[in-house]
Amino acid sequence: MLRHIDEYAGFDHTDGVNSFLLFVGHGSQFELPFFQYINDCGNEGHCWNACIGVPYGTALWQVGDSHEQNGTYKMELTCAKHELLEQKALHHQEYAIEKTDVVLLVRKACEKSFQQVQTNKKAFADCGWGPLTYTLLDHPDLKK
Numbered sequence: 194m195l196r197h198i199d200e201y202a203g204f205d206h207t208d209g210v211n212s213f214l215l216f217v218g219h220g221s222q223f224e225l226p227f228f229q230y231i232n233d234c235g236n237e238g239h240c241w242n243a244c245i246g247v248p249y250g251t252a253l254w255q256v257g258d259s260h261e262q263n264g265t266y267k268m269e270l271t272c273a274k275h276e277l278l279e280q281k282a283l284h285h286q287e288y289a290i291e292k293t294d295v296v297l298l299v300r301k302a303c304e305k306s307f308q309q310v311q312t313n314k315k316a317f318a319d320c321g322w323g324p325l326t327y328t329l330l331d332h333p334d335l336k337k
């Protein structure tokens with residue numbers, strides 16, 4: 194997946210800032226080729242900063258779980274579904290959402306929710322990721 198992102202996404206790293214990944218810390222997701230790839234900067238220009246989270250506390254630390262982003266995502270997904278069905282009706286297609294429509298719908302909803310810089314910055318700050326404040330360590334459920 195990361196190789197595909199590096200080849201096709203075209204992230205500009207000329208500013209010296211590496212791409213950042215935040216992972217659920219479940220051990221089944223990590224193997225040696227993964228670690229070799231994210232650490233092999235060399236001349237390839239695909240250095241990644243990876244942060245591995247606690248596997249049983251994901252609801253607490255996942256940045257994408259912010260209330261603002263989830264709420265916006267749900268509203269935008271509803272709007273995208275409505276627009277798609279209107280277009281299908283206009284073109285006399287079956288008035289239904291098919292499996293093949295899902296990627297388009299999710300992409301449209303993500304563009305207006307999870308891909309918004311300001312809400313991402315707020316979610317990062319609220320979770321204590323940036324600036325790094327260790328907010329998660331103060332959560333009452335984790336103190337138990």
